[in-house]
Amino acid sequence: MNGALVAAMLVLGLGVIVVRRRSAAIALIAAQSLVLGVGALGLASGRSSDYLVASLVLLTKAALLPALLLVVVRRTREPRLVAPAAPALVRLAGAGAVALATTALVPPLGLGDAQTEQTAVALVLIGIAIVVARRPAFMQLLGLIVAENGLSLLAVSVPGGLSYVVELGALFDLALVVTVAVAFTQRIHLELGTGDTELLRGLRD
């Protein structure tokens, strides 16, 4: 995939760990998913028609997912911004360190394109970092999507494309998980009056 598109995906992923407003985070996720879809479509020439279908599904996801997320934001108004677990700069530094460590530590995976390999793995780890560093359930859900976009980046870059069955199946599973996560987000908000998962810490031994 084009190097600029790959770099853009990384920057957009890092943005999700920094921004405070949920609508801004959705915009970043939408842009990242769009970049992924466009990049996949660019690779479609010379590959099977199944791959083209998978690329179009990725583009559809880029349109539908943000719409669903915006509906959730409208239904779960936060009375006030959830206090962050750490300042934005600290979160960014942590995620940046994860990305840099990935560059240094990930061995060649056989793609022949080190930038794509490292960015894909970095995005999975940044997704995990978002889940760890962000307190709102909604932001943790976005962390799952960033990790999934990282996986999709590597999957579409496999020579000849990963089987469309796997790509579409993984997207279907993502849709299922996101739907359930959205239901959880709304229910948590209903129960606690906020999406702050810091308040969900009653189970300890």
Added chain:
Amino acid sequence: MTELVGLLAAVVPALPLACAALLQVTRTPGQADRLNLAAAVATAATALVLAAAVLAHDDGAPLRGERYLVDGASAVFLALIAIVGLCSALMSPVYLRTAGRSWFSAGRSRHRYYAALYAFWAALLAVPIAGNLAVAWLLVEATTAASALLIAFTGARQALEAGWKYLVLTTLGLSVALLGIVVLALALSRAGHRGLSALDWHALEASAAGLPQEVLLVAFVLILAGLATKIGWAPVHNWLPDAHSEAPAPISALLSAALLPTVVLVAWRVKQTLDAGVGGATAGGLFLGFGLASVIVAVPFLWRSLPWKRLLAYSSLEHMGIVALGIGFGTPLAIAGVVIHVAGHGLAKALGFYAALPLLRSDPDAAHRAPRSVLAASRPTAVAMGVSLGALGGLPPSPLFVSELLILLGGVAAGETAVVAVAAVALALGFLGLLHAFLEGVIGEPGERRRHARHRSERPIAVMTAALSAGMLALAVAGLLLPGSAFVDTLVRGVL
């Protein structure tokens, strides 16, 4: 035979999905419960017929179709999922009759419960017959959505916490596993093996030796680490005690006795198929690491006075660790032990969770503290808890006594004496912890009288105790016959 197996392989996961849809159009709770009974029996019977057909074919030798692969391991896991699923479905009306609040509206909560239960069961049944690594991953991921809803079914704050933790952690873990699968697909692609079929279990086993070892090792570690999150192996087990303790009891039984072993089967198949490329010692070493860590981490919690379902959850951590040790040793004795252990643990653990239904009905506070003198309050509940604890502790004639012995002897045969020694000490300590729970929680103070009025949920637990105890005794006998059998040889040979 192949045509019958192919047909059943398609029907087994499709039937519970159809039942889930049918259950949505029932009009009364009684109607839903009656249809649930018929659906559960039909689903379990179909799965058991498939398992029997596979076992009857050449000592469980692999049978393949375009989309499925069934072998002796598939048969054992299918039978276990069928039986535990059947028991959980039969115990569900008992839970639903006495369930208080629910996430869903009162009118629809039963429908939603059954829909999620049957969807979860369908995905579980499909995993052992999936002939492909990527498809198995998709099915394991599919279990997450349905089971997360079931864990948080009550909608209470702690159930939401458990469900959310489970959803997020296992999804992230499975993302890491998928990363490993994509890395593996990359290596296969460069070696000329493209498309979905390159990830078929038998194709993987045939091609693994020709792949670059470094990349294969990265893929193996990522896949195993990701699956470990879903299995609940230490140190990535954080969701397990919360989910098992907060879910409705029939769902806790499915999670512990069916879901965890099912994902272990996927991990076992990954080891079997990639062994030649990764190196048997490295692959086995990773399993031993997860196994030892899980057994050791579980022991201190088995010594604590925990709420009943939480205690059972930590016992699951211990037993999945023992299964990992058996797979890591990889000798025929250890593999015979693994098969018996998975089945015996499933029956014993399911019984333990079902006992929570009458326990929490007569003593609701036991959801948040260790049970006290259950024998004085309800003899059938105490017997069920005692049988479950005795079996899980490995007290003869429990099948887990036989299986743990086989696994440890298999470890000695593999030359892993130090690992065996540490595991044996940890198992002995774990047994003492469960014995303490039995004496304190189930027997209690001598002479204490705290008789409660008989509850309707006591009769089902008495029937379950009798049925599952008989199953465990049969397994113990099977465990004595299994070592040296052609069935174990077939399991050790793998999927080719």
